[in-house]
Amino acid sequence: MLNTLFRMLTTRCMTQAVYFSSGSLPTEQYVHFGLAAPIYTHFTSPIRRYADIMVHRLLSASICADSTFPEMLKGDLVSKIASNLNYRHKQAxxxxxxxxxxxxxxYFxxxxxxxxxxxMGIRKNGIQVFVPAYGFESIVVFPCGSNYQVTDDLLMAEGVEVRNFQRITVKLSLDETDVQHIRLDMKLVSPKIPGFSVDYILSAPEE
Incomplete structure (x- = not known):
């Protein structure tokens, strides 16, 4: 699990890969940060992405294998399409x-x-927690007015330490106090910290 957490944090530090028309940027900006590749393009099944179809059409036009798409050799047009691809990807x-x-x-x-x-992180007002069972993150918010000390990787409250990557137990339920902004509520159960954690025992299912 620790390896998974490290990979998640490492990925967040990487520069977002985007599409662009070759020649529109300096060659030193061609590098794909995540793959550590000096140059990279899509070349997979064209049913997967429109970007793949673009590459196929450009290659066909460049080697005169297909005269159907001569417009693909115009840099301005390719740049506009690349920008639209980036926008659509972000919206998706x-x-x-x-x-x-x-x-x-x-579900909840x-x-x-x-x-x-x-x-996954210590904040001034809470701790960022990843729940592997569902693959999502949320924040355990500290009670207002509570006494605690926070550093980049440590929370100290009532003599109890909570550190980055530490395994904890949380309670998940819905906060429906504002019907227009229903949200997932995450509470700390363990470790036990007076004033921070909640006592909760799952009731046995009725027979």
Missing amino acids: QYAGRASVSLNTLL KGRTELHDGFV
Whole structure:
């Protein structure tokens, strides 16, 4: 699990890969940071991405294998298409995240669950926690007015330390106090910290 957490944090530090028309940027900017490749392009099944179709058409036009797409040799047009691809990709990411958020709320309607989580970050007002069982992150918010000390990788409260990558137990349920902004509520169960953690025992299912 620690390897997975490190990979997640490392990926967030990487520069976002985007599409562009070769020749429109200096060659030193061609590098693909995530793959550590000096130059990279798509060349997979064209049913996967429109960017792949673009590459296929450009190659066909450049070697005169197909005269159907001579417009593909115009740099300005390719740059405009690349910009649109980047925009569409970003919008697809937003839509995917919104879908996950909606379905998470629907799933937890009327549910309360306990799960293991891992601390991914210490903030001034809470701790960022990753829950492997569902593959999402949320924040355990500290109570207002509580006494604690925070550094980049450590929370100290009531003599108890919580560190980055530490395994903890959290309670997941919906906060429906504002019907227009229903959200997933995450509470700390373990380690026990007076004033921070909550006592919760899952009730046995009725027979």
